[in-house]
Amino acid sequence: MSTRAASAADAPEAGNQWLAAHVERLLDNHLRLTGRALYAGPEAGAALARAVFEADFALLSHGTGEDPLFNYANRTALALFELDWAALIATPSRASAERGNQQARERFMREVRERGYAEGYRGVRISASGRRFVIEDATVWNVVDADGTYHGQAAAFPRWHDL
Numbered sequence: 323m324s325t326r327a328a329s330a331a332d333a334p335e336a337g338n339q340w341l342a343a344h345v346e347r348l349l350d351n352h353l354r355l356t357g358r359a360l361y362a363g364p365e366a367g368a369a370l371a372r373a374v375f376e377a378d379f380a381l382l383s384h385g386t387g388e389d390p391l392f393n394y395a396n397r398t399a400l401a402l403f404e405l406d407w408a409a410l411i412a413t414p415s416r417a418s419a420e421r422g423n424q425q426a427r428e429r430f431m432r433e434v435r436e437r438g439y440a441e442g443y444r445g446v447r448i449s450a451s452g453r454r455f456v457i458e459d460a461t462v463w464n465v466v467d468a469d470g471t472y473h474g475q476a477a478a479f480p481r482w483h484d485l
Contacts, residue, residue, distance in 0.1 A: 333407035334394075340371035344394055347465060348383055348476045349374070355439040355463050360478055380457070383465060383476035384415035390474055391415070402482060404449040415475075420448050431462070434475060439463035443477075446485065454485040
C-alpha cells in the first residue's frame, strides 16, 4: 500500500489512508469544542478515517479564503449533494445553499467563526442537480491545528429530508 502524502485533489481511499490526518483534525476539533465524539467507533488512523467516510451521517469541511472551497465530504455528504470528489473540491461551500438562503448561511457561519461552534442548525440546502432538502440538527465548528492555525470549518448532520 502506498503511503504518499495526500493532496486536496485526492479523494479518500486506501492509498492515501482515507485522508486520516484531515479526518482526525475534524474529529478532534469537534470533541474539543462540543465535548462529544462525532464518531465513537473503536477504529484509529486510516481505519477510523475510512469508517467516517462510510458513516451514515453527513460530514463536510471547507478551507479558508474569501470564498472557501469544500475540501472534504464523506460518502453520505457526497451522495446527498450529488457531487463526485472533483466537483466537490471545486465547489465553494456557499453554493450548498440557494442564493436566497446564502445571507442567512453566511450570518450563521460568521457566528461559528466568532464562537467556535454552533449546534442545532436547521437549513435548506441544494444538491448539484437542484434538489432541495432540509438538513436537521447540524453542528458546525471551526477547524484549527495544534498550533491554533485556522483551517476552515466543518459541518456534520445526522438527518435530512427532501422538500
